[in-house]
Amino acid sequence: MSRKYKFHNEAGLYFITMATVYWLDIFTRKVYKDIVINSLEYCIREKGLIVFAYVIMSNHLHLIISKNENAKQKLADVIRDFKKYTAMQLIKAISENPQESRKEWLLWMFKRAGNKNSQNTVYQFWQQHNQPLELEGEWIEQKMDYIHNNPVKAGWVNEVHEYYYSSARNYTGLKSPLKICSIEEGVEI
Numbered sequence: 001m002s003r004k005y006k007f008h009n010e011a012g013l014y015f016i017t018m019a020t021v022y023w024l025d026i027f028t029r030k031v032y033k034d035i036v037i038n039s040l041e042y043c044i045r046e047k048g049l050i051v052f053a054y055v056i057m058s059n060h061l062h063l064i065i066s067k068n069e070n071a072k073q074k075l076a077d078v079i080r081d082f083k084k085y086t087a088m089q090l091i092k093a094i095s096e097n098p099q100e101s102r103k104e105w106l107l108w109m110f111k112r113a114g115n116k117n118s119q120n121t122v123y124q125f126w127q128q129h130n131q132p133l134e135l136e137g138e139w140i141e142q143k144m145d146y147i148h149n150n151p152v153k154a155g156w157v158n159e160v161h162e163y164y165y166s167s168a169r170n171y172t173g174l175k176s177p178l179k180i181c182s183i184e185e186g187v188e189i
Helices: 032-047 075-096 103-115 137-151
Strands: 014-019 049-056 060-067
Touching: 014 075, 014 137, 032 049, 032 075, 049 075, 049 137, 060 075, 060 137, 075 103
Parallel strands: none
Antiparallel strands: 014 060, 049 060
């Protein structure tokens, strides 16, 4: 099925959003956020993904990304693989987590979403759309601010650098779970 939003320019810089099905609040536990971080690290190291900004919210994540010019896969394929792998890992983690009080309900919701989508065999974790938006000029700073202000707008923190699972920490020199590339200098921070 054709979508309005696509990765048209393989050398482009993109803002994307990945949301859970039914906007389920999954990323309320560190273990689930760490699966996303570990998967992003793998895509950076092995698939040529370049991350310039990110935030992991309770039911979605935002990224500003591009790919290394030597990457073997298209950016859309890297994101597809990321979503497929994280979906499997997150569903497994939820089903095996003895502290997960919502386990049965969450698995039922993932199965319900999967049954509505002919492309899935059982479960669906992520919504299908990423809505990649190619960024240029002032849009880069606008989307960076949007990403970094998400936890503030949600009321989780007072300052952008206080939220651990955000690249705002990288840009302010604080410890962050994911090394990214600086948007201005193109170097790892």
